[in-house]
Amino acid sequence: MFKLTPILLALLYGLVYYRFSAWRTAKELDVKSTELADPRLKRLTDRMAAALDLPRIRVNIYEIDPINGLAAPDGRIFITRGFYRKYQQGEVTAEEMASVIAHELGHVALGHSRRRMIDFSGQNALRTALAMVLSRFLPGVGVMIANGLASLLAARLSRSDEYEADAYAAALLVKAGVGVGPQKTLFGKLEELTQSRSGAVPAWLMSHPKTAERIKALEALEARWEQA
Numbered sequence: 749m750f751k752l753t754p755i756l757l758a759l760l761y762g763l764v765y766y767r768f769s770a771w772r773t774a775k776e777l778d779v780k781s782t783e784l785a786d787p788r789l790k791r792l793t794d795r796m797a798a799a800l801d802l803p804r805i806r807v808n809i810y811e812i813d814p815i816n817g818l819a820a821p822d823g824r825i826f827i828t829r830g831f832y833r834k835y836q837q838g839e840v841t842a843e844e845m846a847s848v849i850a851h852e853l854g855h856v857a858l859g860h861s862r863r864r865m866i867d868f869s870g871q872n873a874l875r876t877a878l879a880m881v882l883s884r885f886l887p888g889v890g891v892m893i894a895n896g897l898a899s900l901l902a903a904r905l906s907r908s909d910e911y912e913a914d915a916y917a918a919a920l921l922v923k924a925g926v927g928v929g930p931q932k933t934l935f936g937k938l939e940e941l942t943q944s945r946s947g948a949v950p951a952w953l954m955s956h957p958k959t960a961e962r963i964k965a966l967e968a969l970e971a972r973w974e975q976a
């Protein structure tokens with residue numbers, strides 16, 4: 749029992765932390781967001797809603813500058829003000845914005861957004877427990893190894909989520925008559941943004957796998973659908 753106590757404490761900490769972060773995220777999003785009201789985008793989200801047999805798809809604007817789209821653990825979808833601005837300035841097309849919305853819908857539909865919050869707190873618990881165990885055998889480096897292992901696991905998990913959300917979005921966009929093209933052109937544009945402004949990497953790209961690999965995965969899907 750004595751040996752298990754630190755692990756139990758770490759798990760308890762993880763659970764409390766999960767509840768707290770979920771609450772804090774929802775609160776932050778409530779305060780800093782409004783519903784998106786854009787007729788051109790609505791026409792596209794209505795087509796996606798029809799493809800999904802939903803009455804409508806609600807999208808919110810999150811008032812921050814970094815270019816990002818996100819799916820909250822409660823299933824709400826957000827586009828940042830910074831991203832929307834790129835669209836208003838004509839740098840990103842309505843179809844490309846729709847592809848981001850479709851990608852975030854994928855995270856919600858596939859249960860990623862909820863699981864990711866759990867992953868995050870679960871990771872903390874795992875990290876703490878591993879560090880405690882490893883430190884006994886490897887004083888000093890045990891913590892570093894535990895951190896490395898936990899991060900590696902997290903990166904693996906989130907990467908496969910991204911490919912799944914891309915595939916969901918591709919299928920939805922094809923069904924809604926938009927096609928996969930805008931998804932691919934947007935990846936290219938985001939990559940360009942990254943290079944032209946060194947240091948200011950769009951958040952949406954940072955948490956995602958390499959652009960070229962994502963485009964390749966989409967093309968593999970397209971090829972498979974063409975054969976079918």
Ligand SMILES: [Zn+2]
Pocket residue numbers: 851855909910913956
């Ligand atoms: Zn994503």
